Amino acid sequence: MYIEGRAGLSEKLLHYSSHTPEEKETKLDLIKGGTTSHYFPVFETVLKSHGQDYLIGNKLCRADIHLLALLYHVEEFDSSLISSFPLLKTVLCALRALKTRISKLPTVKKFLQPGSLRKFPIDAKGLEAAKKIFNV
Numbered sequence: 001m002y003i004e005g006r007a008g009l010s011e012k013l014l015h016y017s018s019h020t021p022e023e024k025e026t027k028l029d030l031i032k033g034g035t036t037s038h039y040f041p042v043f044e045t046v047l048k049s050h051g052q053d054y055l056i057g058n059k060l061c062r063a064d065i066h067l068l069a070l071l072y073h074v075e076e077f078d079s080s081l082i083s084s085f086p087l088l089k090t091v092l093c094a095l096r097a098l099k100t101r102i103s104k105l106p107t108v109k110k111f112l113q114p115g116s117l118r119k120f121p122i123d124a125k126g127l128e129a130a131k132k133i134f135n136v
Contacts, residue, residue: 002063
């Protein structure tokens with residue numbers, strides 16, 4: 001359930017870049033509003049309700065990794081969006097330590113090097129192909 005909730009916001013962030021400049025301003029307001037009034041309050045409430053550092057119990061699970069990816073994506077998108085959610089900020093700090101450890105693994109370190117294919121460059125041709133694939 002948490003992973004699917006995260007997917008909703010991730011999809012909105014992903015599609016943001018495919019909009020025209022005129023559409024982006026409207027979409028930006030919708031994304032920011034949804035993030036601070038719906039998505040983040042849900043995760044914050046879950047963390048508060050059981051007083052743990054993770055979404056399920058007190059150990060790292062797949063949902064936490066997905067939440068971490070979402071938090072990084074939102075932080076890259078607009079870092080101010082997380083400022084009103086102290087528990088999510090705590091989770092982000094704890095998971096940053098995990099990210100640091102994982103980033104030092106040799107294969108991951110190589111993948112993260114500048115010039116690797118971790119983030120594919122999006123050009124006009126690639127954007128059109130993606131729009132066609134996703135019927136956007």
